Amino acid sequence: GENVEQHPSTLSVQEGDSAVIKCTYSDSASNYFPWYKQELGKRPQLIIDIRSNVGEKKDQRIAVTLNKTAKHFSLHITETQPEDSAVYFCAASNANSGYSTLTFGKGTMLLVSP
């Protein structure tokens, strides 16, 4: 089955700095890669996703890059703000079988200090 590794487990930055979280996956057939943000005690919420036919996607201060050859993808947050503090999860799935099963990484706790 799919295995997703996520690094680092914790990341501390100053407000205004950039933050980068990296994930690798094992199944070369995976073709969908979402990122979820989970604030303390809250539900995970999708913040951005990327499919295997593109290499990069941006949404305001958030961007995701995908390298299919190396089987890794990264989340980039620019101009970080205290409200970006949360746990971020990457995930991977293969929808070729007709349905999508997400495998999640273990998460990265991002702390943004004012």
Next chain:
Amino acid sequence: EAGVAQSPRYKIIEKRQSVAFWCNPISGHATLYWYQQILGQGPKLLIQFQNNGVVDDSQLPKDRFSAERLKGVDSTLKIQPAKLEDSAVYLCASSSSGRTDTQYFGPGTRLTVL
């Protein structure tokens, strides 16, 4: 649009007792997922339904866990008997069709087994 609803939000039981969780997905969503999230880890898929049929239950401990989705809408997840290691947050999610669609999570049920 109403989100995914779950109840109860919190449950404390003793080991060997039984417990059941309920989930109501977003209206019209064909696919429903149950995840187990142990503290400090990413969500792990337990079971996935497409309408009222099971498409993936490979990680469900079937000797003690069971789930059903009658009429393809609401779902219940049951643990009988519970073990200490079952202490976790149980998240329900739904998506429109089960392919590479966004999964929307409910608030979760925090289970503590004493």
